Amino acid sequence: MEKEKKIPASLSLESxxxxxxxxxxxxxxxxxxIGFILLILGPMLASLYLSFTDYNLxxxxxxxxxxxxxxxxxxxxxxxxxxxxxxxxxxxVPLKLIFALALALLFNTGRKGSSLFAAVYYVPSIIGGSVxxxxxxxxxxxxxxxxxxxxxxxxxxDANLIGNPNTALSVLILLVIWQFGSPMIIFxxxxxxxxxxxxxxxxxxxxxxxxxxxxxxxxxxxxxxFFNLVMQTIQGFMTFTQSYLITGGxxxxxxxxxAVYLYETAFEYLRMGYASAMAWVLLIIIAVITSIFFLxxxxxxxxxxxxxx
Amino acid sequence: xxxxxxxxxxSIFYVFVSGIGIxxxxxxxxxxxxxxxxxxxxxxxxxxxxxSQLMWENYSAGWAxxxxxxxxxxxxxxxxxxxxxxxxxxxxxxxxxxxxxxxEFKFKNALFACLMATIMLPVQITLIPQYIIFNEVGWVNTxxxxxxxxxxxxxxxxxxxxxxxxxxxxxxxxxxxxVDGCSKMGIYWRIxxxxxxxxLVTVALFSFMWTWDDFLAPLxxxxxxxxxxxxxxxxxxxxxxxxxxxxxxxxMSSLSLLPQLLIFAFFQKHLVQGIATTGLK
Numbered sequence: 001m002e003k004e005k006k007i008p009a010s011l012s013l014e015s016x017x018x019x020x021x022x023x024x025x026x027x028x029x030x031x032x033x034i035g036f037i038l039l040i041l042g043p044m045l046a047s048l049y050l051s052f053t054d055y056n057l058x059x060x061x062x063x064x065x066x067x068x069x070x071x072x073x074x075x076x077x078x079x080x081x082x083x084x085x086x087x088x089x090x091x092x093v094p095l096k097l098i099f100a101l102a103l104a105l106l107f108n109t110g111r112k113g114s115s116l117f118a119a120v121y122y123v124p125s126i127i128g129g130s131v132x133x134x135x136x137x138x139x140x141x142x143x144x145x146x147x148x149x150x151x152x153x154x155x156x157x158d159a160n161l162i163g164n165p166n167t168a169l170s171v172l173i174l175l176v177i178w179q180f181g182s183p184m185i186i187f188x189x190x191x192x193x194x195x196x197x198x199x200x201x202x203x204x205x206x207x208x209x210x211x212x213x214x215x216x217x218x219x220x221x222x223x224x225x226f227f228n229l230v231m232q233t234i235q236g237f238m239t240f241t242q243s244y245l246i247t248g249g250x251x252x253x254x255x256x257x258x259a260v261y262l263y264e265t266a267f268e269y270l271r272m273g274y275a276s277a278m279a280w281v282l283l284i285i286i287a288v289i290t291s292i293f294f295l296x297x298x299x300x301x302x303x304x305x306x307x308x309x
Numbered sequence: 310x311x312x313x314x315x316x317x318x319x320s321i322f323y324v325f326v327s328g329i330g331i332x333x334x335x336x337x338x339x340x341x342x343x344x345x346x347x348x349x350x351x352x353x354x355x356x357x358x359x360x361s362q363l364m365w366e367n368y369s370a371g372w373a374x375x376x377x378x379x380x381x382x383x384x385x386x387x388x389x390x391x392x393x394x395x396x397x398x399x400x401x402x403x404x405x406x407x408x409x410x411x412x413e414f415k416f417k418n419a420l421f422a423c424l425m426a427t428i429m430l431p432v433q434i435t436l437i438p439q440y441i442i443f444n445e446v447g448w449v450n451t452x453x454x455x456x457x458x459x460x461x462x463x464x465x466x467x468x469x470x471x472x473x474x475x476x477x478x479x480x481x482x483x484x485x486x487x488v489d490g491c492s493k494m495g496i497y498w499r500i501x502x503x504x505x506x507x508x509l510v511t512v513a514l515f516s517f518m519w520t521w522d523d524f525l526a527p528l529x530x531x532x533x534x535x536x537x538x539x540x541x542x543x544x545x546x547x548x549x550x551x552x553x554x555x556x557x558x559x560x561m562s563s564l565s566l567l568p569q570l571l572i573f574a575f576f577q578k579h580l581v582q583g584i585a586t587t588g589l590k
Contacts, residue, residue: 121330245524
């Protein structure tokens with residue numbers, strides 16, 4: 001009886017529901033949708049347009065075609081910032097992830113106090129990007145700084161690490177590595193997902209610990225490694241605050257990060273058109289690197305559901 | 310033999326892990342210790358973590374600020390911006406997430422793809438036009454450019470996190486509510502929002518910490534020093550007085566990290582779980 005009644009009613013309800021859903025759907029996502037159009041999509045198109053102009057905030061933009069992009073190729077400081085940023089990303093990200101993985105493996109042995117130590121290791125990740133830590137870093141590694149004094153007491157080096165063009169970048173790399181706590185916790189979570197039966201079976205078959213690491217742990221962790229690699233690399237290319245505050249891009253532009261040069265160009269020299277071209281080049285670089293990661297992932301990232309590679 | 314070996318490997322483990330642990334927190338302890346040192350000791354006795362006398366005056370001197378504006382103003386500004394962004398993110402973020410997770414509408418998949426793409430979008434790409442727009446409407450030197458993203462769902466990553474969480478809530482609950490005559494928005498308000506609380510706590514914590522720390526947006530939009538947030542004030546403090554008053558500067562630096570450290574102390578489990586499950590920073 002009830003079922004008979006429901007069939008026609010639910011049919012009409014459904015079509016009404018669909019229209020109502022369109023309305024309530026768009027209503028509920030409207031905060032994001034408006035923001036996306038006004039603050040992301042519109043500005044992206046505007047930025048693309050500006051990159052072909054000589055806009056300087058004071059007078060109307062003039063179309064200059066590809067001139068900005070061509071000038072980038074012969075801009076020594078721009079090329080320097082590319083070199084510095086690539087060096088920074090390709091040294092700091094692997095080191096940070098290796099540290100994170102090594103300590104995650106160590107903590108995964110389940111010794112007492114492991115979670116307490118893991119928590120302490122995570123503190124730098126929470127505050128590492130702050131201005132306060134930049135202040136501290138500048139003091140620790142500067143002239144008469146505590147780390148400088150320790151290094152000179154150990155007879156390693158006497159130099160003011162921040163003021164020396166050869167070492168300034170490593171001070172910033174160290175700051176990034178210091179924040180290995182958050183990828184470490186992601187690795188720890190990944191390690192706990194690996195079924196213990198795999199190790200038991202391998203032990204029965206007589207596989208050594210080292211063999212187990214390379215045949216079980218590492219392959220099973222590849223999705224997490226992949227995730228960390230992509231996110232850390234993108235973040236690395238956008239790094240701004242640390243270089244801007246600790247070294248100011250110097251000495252001799254040795255720490256002139258891409259984002260710092262872009263900021264200077266746009267907001268100190270007001271060369272908005274030129275800086276927009278830089279922003280698009282950055283987007284292309286990040287897109288290319290991310291797609292390389294994704295395209296190569298099928299050769300090295302192991303997904304369980306596929307039952308193999 | 311076995312236990313001896315275990316003992317040895319255990320001691321190596323604890324020595325190693327404590328050693329790294331000390332290196333990890335040394336800069337933080339150094340900052341706090343130095344904020345209480347007399348001026349000469351910060352350099353002459355730089356490595357030590359124990360001040361010869363506790364100079365609480367550093368805190369009062371720092372709090373008094375510089376250029377006629379005290380840190381009370383800067384902290385008030387940071388609190389205003391951060392609290393509006395956090396509350397806005399929770400409200401708008403959860404409703405946007407509800408729409409994506411539960412409602413069916415045209416172009417939903419395409420729009421969801423847009424949302425995901427913005428997670429990886431470098432801020433630099435929208436920075437300049439955003440500045441031009443906010444400049445045109447006269448919003449430079451106001452808090453609006455800092456608040457607006459928080460009123461539009463917040464960071465895309467947060468929306469994604471909430472979507473994932475809502476997808477885990479059984480749909481039977483929605484259906485039961487529909488039978489009881491609940492509207493779409495009623496389901497959001499009465500069913501989804503209360504169940505979403507654990508995810509909302511994670512979002513609130515990270516949103517708080519990121520907004521509190523934010524440097525680039527205040528640097529670009531706030532020129533008027535009475536509007537400066539703590540991050541900008543610290544940077545100006547460092548640039549103008551850094552060479553003479555390291556004590557007060559480090560005192561204010563320590564104070565600026567207090568909210569994050571307190572959050573860590575009280576919500577440590579929540580933070581760790583948050584990044585473990587979602588891969589947040």
